[in-house]
Amino acid sequence: MDSTLRQLSAYAAVARAASFTAAAAQLHVSQSSLSRAVADLERELGARLLERDTRNVELTPAGIEALRIAEQIVNAHRSGMKELERFLLGESGTVTVATLPSVAALLLPRVIMDFRRQRPQVAVQLMDGLEQSVLSRVLSGDADFAITTGESSGQLEHRPLVRDQFVAVLPQDHPLAERSEVTWDDLAREPFLAVGQDSSVRRLTDAAFAQIGVRTAPAAEAGNVATVGGLVAAGLGVTAMPALVLPLLGTGPVVHRPLGEPTVHRRLDIALRTRRPLPMAADRFLETLEEFRTHRHDLPPGVSWV
Template identity: 70%
Template sequence: MEASLRQLAAYVAVAKAASFTAAAAQLHVSQSTLSRAVADLERVLGVRLLARDTRNVQLTAAGQETLRVAEQIVGAHRSGMKELQRYLLGESGMVAVATLPSVAAVLLPRMISAFRGQRPLVTVRIMDGLERAVLGKVLSGDADFAITTVGAPSDRLEHRPLIRDRFHAVLPEGHSLADCDEVAWEDLAAEPFLAVGPQSSVRRLTDAAFAQAGAEVTLAAEASNVATVGGLVAAGLGVSAMPALVLPLLGPGHILHRPLVGPVVERRLDVVVRARRTLPVAAAAFLDLLEESRTRALDVPVGASWVD
């Protein structure tokens, strides 16, 4: 049976109104158009749906059952179209963000709260991981965009500068360098150093900073999780270096941090999207919120600043 949605909707209107005249006025169509649609439906189904006389429209037994099913179909269609409209307007759906753990935990929560206040039916999915994995999520299409460090150039990705955060020395309480307002990379290198794993963008930047300072580092320990590094520092096993947005992730413990100099090193974080791709409306709205935060220079943790 190939009944059309138009035929079913026409039949529901007539059956509910018990009148072709009233149903035609409700649907803003001519009575003859409505009569033809119902007659076509009866032909398709091969049954009589309505018993008509000059004044009344009554449903047959087949007409009662057809009304029940037709209402379900027409209702589901209307509901689905409303849902689709909300998605196309960016009022529902999902925004998938791939980012570094520090951005996910420190920068994004307030942004997501503001965004959800504007679009409560939109879910935000955060995929946090290391730099390479984050960029891979964008390239594969799993993420709408990423917020991450500036990696190797790629003609498949577009970068939009967002925020930067400065590297700090991470010291156990009572350490001799804690008396300084600032700590030189060369002085930090003279201490047992606690590093994050080589796959981390933080490790790439700290290695480059020590090289620029002409300092050789003695690794005391290495861990993939920054909270683990924080625990090792708090235990007095050595020192470390972390950008400002990472500092809140170091965990509880007796830890101090001081800005690093000689050189001053900042980590730049960009919004990264796939080149030549049109974002869904909700994802584009989230990026608009990030851009508004940047241009209005909303408060960020000490040691971080929006890129001009």
């Protein structure tokens, strides 16, 4: 049995109007083509659906049940096509963003709020994690795009978005806290508290120490920046963090000081799979993010739009 949507729509129109002439006028088709469609449906079903005479069209018991089923199918198709249209216009669906925790917590909330105000039927899913896990989410197709660190590759295209500067994070009563600026060499002389090696923060701090010719073994390390902040607050050592991360360190007694010699920035990019078109809703989200960048919406101290 292979009844088509056209046959079901034709039958439903005739059954509701109880007239081939009225149904043909409603559907803007010829009466003969409408009659053929209904006859084809009856033949495929092996049942008479309508009793016809020169003036009247009446539904048989099979015709009554066929009308109920046909209207369900036609209405479901109409509803599905409208839903597909909304998706293709970027008015429904889900935008999935893989990103670093600091971006998820501090950069994106206002963007999401503005985006959802314009498109309330679109959900936003954030997959926060460290650099490599974030990039793998995009490569696997689990995320539409990422906002993270890293470099362009054959598989990923990077679009610069923001950058933030590294600062020294010190216990409140530490002697270095009395200075107006701290150097990387100053930090290297202290017990240094590091983020785990799978973090972009660790990669950049290691590179900064290498730039001044210092190799320092961490006094302690932790996978979470909040944990590192807690260790600093407890007086176990010092660390360096990019400015966007600072609000995630917690409320312990720590101070921040500008960090120079060398000045180190972390660049955060939009990362997309090369030659892979985005769903329209994701494209609309990036447009909203671009509006924020273009209009230079305020960012935390030490963070700037690229």
